[in-house]
Amino acid sequence: MKNASRPAILKTGLLLALMMTLAACGSLQRDNMTLAGDITDHGRECVTFRAEDGTLYALANGASRFRPGDKVRVTGHEALMTTCPEATTLIVDKIVLLTPAQDTAQ
Numbered sequence: 054m055k056n057a058s059r060p061a062i063l064k065t066g067l068l069l070a071l072m073m074t075l076a077a078c079g080s081l082q083r084d085n086m087t088l089a090g091d092i093t094d095h096g097r098e099c100v101t102f103r104a105e106d107g108t109l110y111a112l113a114n115g116a117s118r119f120r121p122g123d124k125v126r127v128t129g130h131e132a133l134m135t136t137c138p139e140a141t142t143l144i145v146d147k148i149v150l151l152t153p154a155q156d157t158a159q
Contacts, residue, residue, distance in 0.1 A: 084130065085128055085129065085130050085146060086128070086129065086130065086131075086143075087126060087127070087128045088102075088104040088105070088106075088110075088126070088127050088143075089104070089105050089124070089125070089126045089127075089151065090102055090103050090104040090105050090124070090125070090127075091103050091121075091122060091123065091124055091125070092116070092119045092120060092121050092122065092123045092125060092154075093109070093121055094121040095109060095139060095140075096111055096137070096139045096140075097138075097139065098111075098136065098137050098138060098139065099111040099112065099113065099136075099137035099139060099142065100112045100116040100117055100119065101139055101140060102116070102125065102127060102143075108140075108141075109139070109140040109141075110127075110140050110141055110142065110143045111135065111137035111139045111140045111141070111142040111143070112127065112129075112142070112143055112145050112148070113132060113135065113137065113142050113143065113144050113145060114129075114144055114145040114146075115145050115148055116145055116148055119148070119150065120154055121154060122153075122154025122155060123150055123152070123153055123154045124150075124151040124152040124153075125148050125149060125150055125151055126148070126149045126151055127143060127145055127147070127148050128145070128146050128147040128148075129143040129144050129145040129146045129147070129148075130143065130144055130146070131143060131144075132144050
């Protein structure tokens with residue numbers, strides 16, 4: 054009889070551990086922010102973006118199709134870990150082209 058309750062206790066313990074882990078992950082989530090600014094050429098490893106307040110960010114996820122000078126609006130959240138040494142990294146949830154870069158070659 055003792056052995057029959059052992060799997061139930063184990064399942065309950067695993068379920069509690071899973072619930073605690075998920076709760077901890079939720080508390081680590083960052084709030085999304087939406088910023089407007091310009092794609093820059095300051096990045097060696099990652100696409101970079103200078104927000105209108107002057108802050109430089111590295112952009113992860115979906116920003117590679119933009120070029121320096123493009124004015125964009127970025128919605129995302131700060132990365133907890135990154136491989137982009139240039140600046141604070143934003144994980145991009147959405148990026149919208151507002152104004153394309155002006156061609157300077159004539």
